[in-house]
Amino acid sequence: MVxxxxxxxxxxxxxxxMVEPGLITAAALEAVRALIAPGVTTAELDAxxxxxxxSRGAKSNFQMVRGYRHTICxxxxxxxxxxxxxxxxxxxxxxxxxxxxxxFKGWNGDSAFTVVIPDASRPEVxxxxxxxxxxxxxxxxxxxxALSTASHLGEVGAAIEDYIEENAPAGGxxxxxxxxxHGIGRRMHESPSIFNYRTPERGADIRPxxxxxxxxxxxxxxQATFVEDDDWTVSTRDGSMGSHWEHSVAVHEGGIWVLTAxxxxxxxxxxxxxxxxxxx
Numbered sequence: 001m002v003x004x005x006x007x008x009x010x011x012x013x014x015x016x017x018m019v020e021p022g023l024i025t026a027a028a029l030e031a032v033r034a035l036i037a038p039g040v041t042t043a044e045l046d047a048x049x050x051x052x053x054x055s056r057g058a059k060s061n062f063q064m065v066r067g068y069r070h071t072i073c074x075x076x077x078x079x080x081x082x083x084x085x086x087x088x089x090x091x092x093x094x095x096x097x098x099x100x101x102x103x104f105k106g107w108n109g110d111s112a113f114t115v116v117i118p119d120a121s122r123p124e125v126x127x128x129x130x131x132x133x134x135x136x137x138x139x140x141x142x143x144x145x146a147l148s149t150a151s152h153l154g155e156v157g158a159a160i161e162d163y164i165e166e167n168a169p170a171g172g173x174x175x176x177x178x179x180x181x182h183g184i185g186r187r188m189h190e191s192p193s194i195f196n197y198r199t200p201e202r203g204a205d206i207r208p209x210x211x212x213x214x215x216x217x218x219x220x221x222x223q224a225t226f227v228e229d230d231d232w233t234v235s236t237r238d239g240s241m242g243s244h245w246e247h248s249v250a251v252h253e254g255g256i257w258v259l260t261a262x263x264x265x266x267x268x269x270x271x272x273x274x275x276x277x278x279x280x
Contacts, residue, residue: 008183008191009209015250015257015279017107018185018211021058022248022259024102025109028052029260032072032100036115038092042074046085049100058104061188068232073099073112075233080217080225080242081179082232092119095129097244101188108188110213111260112246113137128220129241135173136218136243139163139196143214144249144265145272148256153203153212157195160216174223179234181214184248208253215246252279 010018028049035048050071053060060071075083075097076090083097090096099112114133119126139160146159164173181194192204196216204210221240228235236242248259254277258265264276 007209008204009207010185010211011209012252012279014107014185015209015211015252017105018109018248018250018259019279021102021104021107022109022111023262024053024056024058024104025100025111025248026260026262027056028071028100028102029098029111029113032098033113033115036090036096036117038090038117040090042076042083042085042088042090045074045098046070046072053102056102056104058102061101061103061108061110064103064188071100073097075099075242075244077241078236078239079233080176080219080236081234081244084230084232090117092117093122093125093129095133095241095243097242099244099246103188106186108184108186109260110184110188110246110248112215112244114243114245131169132173132218132220132241133243133245135164135167136216137245138167139216139218140214140245140247141265141268141272143194143196143216144247144256144258145269145274147206147212147214147249147251148274150206152205153192153194154199154201155203156206156214157203158198160214161197164216164218174219174221174240176217176219176223176225178225179217181212181246184211184213206251208251210251211248211259213246213248215244217242217244219243250279252277254278254280
C-alpha cells in the first residue's frame with residue numbers, strides 16, 4: 001500500500017491548538033531576553049528557557065531533535081544559527097541570537113530574536129550590529145505582512161529580500177541560502193520550505209490552514225557559512241556578524257495570526273497596514 005502524504009494545510013481546530021505552544025515559546029524567549037547581559041553564560045540562558053517551558057507543562061522541541069540536548073540555540077557574533085549553549089560568557093558588544101521552541105499537546109511553536117549588548121566604548125560597532133538586527137527583524141515582518149496578501153510562498157521570500165535590499169547599508173547584506181524557513185505543526189520542521197530570497201519557483205499556495213515559521217538569517221558580509229566542529233553551530237566563513245529573527249504564523253479564514261507573538265503581531269504589522277485576526 002502506498003503511504004498517504006500528509007497535507008500541509010491544517011483545520012481551524014488544529015491551528016487553534018498551535019496557539020498555546022506559540023505563547024509558551026514566546027514566554028521562554030522573553031525570560032531569556034531579560035537575562036542577556038555581560039557576564040551571563042549561554043548555559044544560564046538555556047536554563048531560564050527550560051524553566052519556563054517545563055513550568056507550562058510543555059517540552060523543548062529542540063531536545064526532540066536527535067543529538068541535541070539543549071532548550072535553546074544561542075549564537076554569538078559570527079555564529080548565525082544553531083549555536084550550542086555552554087560556558088561562553090557574554091561580553092559588551094556581542095550580538096546574540098536566541099532560537100527556541102516548545103511542544104505542547106503534540107503541537108509546536110518556534111521563534112527567534114537577536115539583541116546587541118550595549119558597549120559605550122564602541123558606538124560605531126554597536127550601531128553597525130544594531131542596524132543588522134533591525135533590518136533582519138524588519139524583513140521578518142515584511143515577509144509576515146506579505147503572507148496576508150500573497151497567493152504563493154515565493155512572494156514572501158521576495159518581500160523579505162526586497163526589504164533587506166532597501167534598508168541595508170551601502171554594500172548590502174548577505175542572506176543565508178542554505179538555511180530557510182519551514183512549515184510547522186505536529187513537527188517543528190515540516191514542509192513547505194520558505195526561502196528568504198527570490199526564487200524562480202512560485203512555492204506552495206497560501207491559503208487557510210497554512211502554518212509556517214518564517215526566519216530570515218542575515219549577515220553583514222558574505223553569506224557563505226560553515227558548520228563548526230561541534231557539528232551544530234553555523235558560522236560565517238569571513239567572520240562577519242549575523243542576525244536571526246523568526247516567528248511562527250498561521251493563515252486562516254479571517255486572515256493571519258502570529259502564533260509566537262502575544263498580540264498576534266498587531267504592533268509590528270501595523271506599519272505594513274496589516275491587522276492580524278485571532279483564529280476563530
